[in-house]
Amino acid sequence: MISKAIYRALHNAKQKKWGKTFWAFDIHETIVKPNWSTEKISTEFYPFAKEALQLISQRTDVTSILYTCTHPKELEKYLIFFRQNGIHFDYVNENPEVVSKNYGYFEKKPYFNVLFEDKAGFDAENDWKEVLKIINKNQEICSV
Template sequence: MITKAIKKAFELAKTRGWDKTYWAIDIHETILEPNWSDNELPTKFYPLAKEALQTLTCRRDICCILYTCSHPSEIEKYCALFAAHNIYFSYVNENPEVINKRYGNYSKKPYFNVLFEDKAGFDALSDWKKVISALEQYPEVIKAQQKSS
């Protein structure tokens, strides 16, 4: 399922001439194994999640959005945890790069091309490996003049 979404996103970007796609990524039961604690944030990555996210978040043709119901104070801690592992998100629960148009209102639901969410079928135990394989099939392609920005 996730590989189909990735393939569709890259093919759509190519046919429409987009320089990037947008990927919304949940934390709990997607990136990190939950601990169900009220006092301690989970910090244990699912197998291959860290490696996949390091690749994803450094690509210029992918804009990663942290998509979470975490409280603001928790989000700060999660962002620090991810940064310590060279994982960086461009936005949290928003995508200001895509504005409202006739065919879509993005004021309450951010626009994205690919969704990593356990409640939507993402399986953190098996899908990160598929993500890594899919990224290998779609190497980053950005024109030289765009790399300098």
């Protein structure tokens, strides 16, 4: 499922000569397995999630957006945890690179091309392996 969204985003970027695409990532049940603790953040990655996100973080043609409802006190801990694991997000719950115009209003919903979200059908147990294959195959938009 996620592979179709990624291929469509990369294809559109190539066709429209965009320099990048925007990918939004939820945390719980998407990147890390939830622990349902209010004291300690979840730190167990789903299989292939860490490796895929490390590669995505290195791409200049992908802007990564952390798209989460995580409480602010936990959010900073997650950002530190991700950085310690070689994972970088350009923005949190926003995309200032795409502003509202006639075709869309992005003041309350940030623009993205691909959404990694368990509630939107992303299967963290299985989909990260496919994402990793796609990222390894498509080193940059021009290669699609």
